[in-house]
Amino acid sequence: MKIETLLLREQQVSPLKEVLAIALGDIYLIFKELMEIITDENFGLDPKWNYYKDGNAWLCKVCYKKKTIFWLSVWDKFFKTTFYFTKKNS
Numbered sequence: 001m002k003i004e005t006l007l008l009r010e011q012q013v014s015p016l017k018e019v020l021a022i023a024l025g026d027i028y029l030i031f032k033e034l035m036e037i038i039t040d041e042n043f044g045l046d047p048k049w050n051y052y053k054d055g056n057a058w059l060c061k062v063c064y065k066k067k068t069i070f071w072l073s074v075w076d077k078f079f080k081t082t083f084y085f086t087k088k089n090s
Helices: 017-039
Strands: 046-054 057-064 067-076 079-080
Touching: 017 046, 017 067, 017 079
Parallel strands: none
Antiparallel strands: 046 057, 057 067, 067 079
16 A cells, blocks of 8 residues: 655745656646646636645645635645535535
8 A cells, every 4th residue: 555645844845846846756747737727817716825834734725716716735746636515515
């Protein structure tokens, strides 16, 4: 069983392009394409990286206006997107 490792855990190391490229390796191009698509005028989403002390890691909160659409976390050679739905959304 492979253990998944959450990356971007150092608060003083911002998730700049170079840091993300190293962390994601070969799939950085997929991540980059995702960011280009979601920030395009067709979707107009706004990704914002923040360091969250409760999880001790950098997470990307992707919003449309003030509404959170999904969260993105970086793991060893992959990334995860997490969506939360409320009863109001279903």
